[in-house]
Amino acid sequence: MAGQKTKARVKRREVESGDGWTVITHGLSNLKVRGDEKENGKGNAKGGKKSVAGxxxxxxxxxxxxxKLLAEFxxxxxxxxxxxxxxxxxxxxxxxxxxxxTAVCIGIGSFARDWEQRWRSLWQLVAFVHVVRLLSDDNGITTYAQDPAFTTLDMDFLKLLDITTVQTGIEKHISTESFVFSxxxxxxxxxxxxxxEKDPAxxxxxxxxxxxxxYAQTAEKQAKLDECNNIGATFLLxxxxxxxxxxxxxxxxLNGMVVYLKEDEDGEGD
Known part of the structure; x- marks a missing residue:
């Protein structure tokens, strides 16, 4: 049911998912969802059923x-x-x-697709759920997740954890009372x-x-550089x-990830 509530840095590369999301990952490049390619008529005719790197x-x-996913989790x-x-x-x-x-989980990847990266995604989910529980009060926290790589099985699994999946627009759930995990x-x-224009807690x-x-080494990134610099500077304040x-x-x-907390809340509850 939607909106339910729940009680050494390594080298990374940028990879693109089937609908254009780019994720910083490890040792992969040119990431695409093979099913999307087939639907778009862009399958690798020479490769047949052979897996294509990335x-x-x-x-x-x-x-x-x-x-079974829940048991693994x-x-x-x-x-x-x-x-x-x-x-x-x-x-x-x-x-x-x-x-x-509210808590939003953005770009965590698929837990069910047949590749080794699913274990990374499961570990990240463990961390997300742990933080949600630490931040939760008696009323619980409403949790959402969005990733273009999610399968129906992924969504069914997340539902068992009271995490609502959305296909688009997860940013609508980000407010000053939100936890963002990305x-x-x-x-x-x-x-x-x-x-x-978001200010998550x-x-x-x-x-x-x-x-x-x-890091702006392509035309696409250079076009967004000034905007991203301004958003980043505002976020860090x-x-x-x-x-x-x-x-x-x-x-x-998780290696290389950071936590940002509001300075005016530092030390509260000690």
Whole structure:
């Protein structure tokens, strides 16, 4: 049911999903959802059924169900407990004023597609749910997720966690009472699409900058450079940054991510 409530830096590359999202990931390039290519008549005729490097597979893991995904998720949750980054999050969030009413998860990837990246996505989901629970009060937090790679199975699985999936427009749910979780969505999409004129209470994701000149190496990025620099500079005002410690459970899941908290809330509840 929609809107239900729930109680060492590694080298990254930019990859493009089937509908144009670009995600900062690890060791992949030219990411495309193979099913979308087939529908658009752009399948690789020479390749036949052979997998093409960088594509998101159209198939899901054999015999996988939402319930089996939930079981995998719960196993990872148990392994998460007590790890250094989980303890760090506990310290950062547990005693803070309970101001968050909504949480949005942007660009986490597919948990069900038949590729190794699904484990990275599951670990990121463990972190997202952990923060939601730390920030939640007795009324709970309404949670949403959006990613173009989601399958029906992904959505069924997230529903078991009371996370509502949306195809577009997740930014409409971001307010001053929101937690934004965005693991490695590229800056020139993240800022103008999801953070423009937004002032979330908590943000966890890739570092926000006030100058992306070094990273604007294509015409598309250069066209958005000034806008993104302005959005980034505005976002950073009144915020404190905390770098997450390295997560040994999966080197590509969280390493390099940061937390932004409002400075005027720092230390409340201590």
């Amino acid at each position: 594509q998101v597979p159209n198939s899901t893991v054999k015999d996988l169900t939402a319930e 719960e196993i990872l949750q148990e392994r998460w407990k007590g790890c250094p980054v989980a303890r760090q999050m506990q310290e950062l969030f547990k005693k803070r004023e309970k101001v968050v009413k 693991p490695f969505v590229d800056w020139f999409l993240l800022l103008p699409m999801f953070l423009k 908590v943000y966890v994701g890739n570092e926000i900058l006030d100058d992306y000149t070094t 009144g915020r404190e940054k905390q770098k997450l410690v390295d997560f040994e459970g999966h080197a590509h899941a």
